[in-house]
Amino acid sequence: MLKIENLHAEVDGKPILRGINLTVPAGEVHAIMGPNGSGKSTLAYLIAGRPGYTVTQGSITYNDKDLLALSPEDRAGEGVFLAFQYPVEIPGVNNVYMLKAAMNGLRKYRGLGEMSAVEFLNLVKTKTKEIGLKDGLLNRPVNQGFSGGEKKRNEVFQMSILEPSLGILDETDSGLDIDALKIVADGVTRLRGPARSFVVVTHYQRLLDYIVPDYVHVLAHGQIVKSGTRELALELEARGYDWLSADAA
Amino acid sequence: MGLLETFARHLETVSPVNGIHAARLAALAHAGVRGLPEISDEDWKYTDIGRLHRIEFNLGRSPDRAPVAVPLAGLEAHRVVFINGHFSAVHSTLDTLPKEVRLRLFHRASTEEPEWLATHLGKLGTGDASAFAALNAAGAQDGVAVELANAYRLVQPLLVIFMNTGELHPSVVSPHLHVSAGAGAEASIIELHVGDGEATSLTNAFTRIETSRGARISHYRAICEAVNATHIGQLQLDIGSDSEVENFSLALGGRLIRVDIDCRLAAAGGKVVLNGVFVAGLDQHIDHHTRVDHRASHTSSDETYRGIADGNGRGVFNGKIIVQPGVEKIVATQASHNLLLSNEGEIDTKPELEIYADDLRCAHGATVGQLDEDALFYLRARGVPEAEARALLVYGFVQASLATIPVRELQALVSSRFANDNEALARILSGNLI
Incomplete structure (x- = not known):
């Protein structure tokens, strides 16, 4: 279970999050929606452990572990996976090598031995087909020369290989056409299960047609101003965000 | 005793054999006149070779134990292997070479073609040959000269390995590789300098590649010397008309590495590609000085170096491009990308352009960054x-x-x-x- 309590965070002295409270039990999908600049991505980054943010108050725990005290790789070891809004290009580092390093890093953290090359490659092959990642992209440097859609698909591909227990999707839908969106959403839906939860950060309701959330939270000015069920997302689509922001301000 | 004196003392102990000995003495004298570089020389201001004067080198040693394994054993190639400066027949595969490739080994030439060898070495004892090039001629225990026949395309690469096996006594080896490619000839040449052990040995290597019209040569030169070794490498590229030479310089192992690449584009249509990678880790100093001289119209050069400094390592890249007066249609590009991984590391990168003509496209860029x-x-x-x-x-x-x-x-x-x-x-x- 992910538990965020009274989380305050700032960047360069500028407050971004002002008291977030959020609980995501195992097996649930929670959507975080909100206008640009509301702090959605900051929240995603803070869960994953990106440097550059200062937490001034509050806590993030996952399965009773204090995530804020852990390095990004140890958080990944605890089961956290962030699908990036802007996946980073890494010249010269082959996609498969990166995944192998990640897989073995995670296994080591969990006290498991390394996966054999054969086992790993079989896994890669199966998932490549499932996600519809072009074969050629596997051995290319990470995200380099990938189209926007291919990058997002690669994020979901990595997630399906590494099988986290908590997936944070940061605007995974942005830049995707409807076909790519379906494939990405299928990939996520396939991963859904009683032991796995998701935090889906999105600006638009569209993604939630395919990844149906259990709860929807609206973030504005660094606070969750409204929570509800899926119907809230539809209402937001119809009415926009202004009515909520006005309430918060 | 300084390095030059060590060479002089050594040559005295070798009984004169026809003109070859005279050529070596002349080369040594030339080195004396040129003088070994000092940090007061502009081209050597980043690289202090003072340590070479403080080491008691032993030039008279003979090959000892064979190395456990010669690298690139799995590569299908024509092999020429030298161990501690001496040709190693058991590791080499000369008999696979076709007749279109004429290969001369110095130790054989000294009895079979002494005049040729004397002339060959003599060229490094005159004119503008550098002190280290001259010292290579004075000291080369063995070496190899390769001639590729016109229009001949060598399918498998020519792999020339200079191995230094571990010893306590600091030794000097003078690897020598000379390639001349006939018109339209094509070949890929891998030159490996590999060492192990702890000794403070010196490799003073000389390589020259000259190509005739339309020849295409790829030359990969890798330096993986032993941890305390010094490697001085002189590479001359003399490129004929419509001929293309690609050189890759990889500098990984060795305490002090200095590579000078001197490329002459003296005929129209000549093209050179210079790539380099160096990784200067703990206690390492790696210096590349390249010089591309556009002496003819319609010539091009394309240079990309990537360097890393970590620990207290220091990397130097100095790339000089000269475009001579009166030539036209020149394309010259140069890029130096560097990664500085520590606070104590240092990267010095410097483009040096001497352009005396107008009709050209020239671009250069240098970056030093972190991860x-x-x-x-x-x-x-x-x-x-x-x-x-x-x-x-x-x-x-x-x-x-x-x-x-x-x-x-x-x-x-x-x-x-x-x-x-x-x-x-x-x-x-x-x-x-x-």
């Missing part, structure tokens, strides 16, 4: 531990260049050497994935 923090976070967020993530990014930085080497075995050798100090990286790179 991309976003990429580092991306890898760590995937579960890659920080140390491995850093190693992967560093590897990725050089891989952008290494990936262009068409010889997979050489790529793998360099990658594994590169990963030597990093167990985690070695593990990631091991196991042939896909």
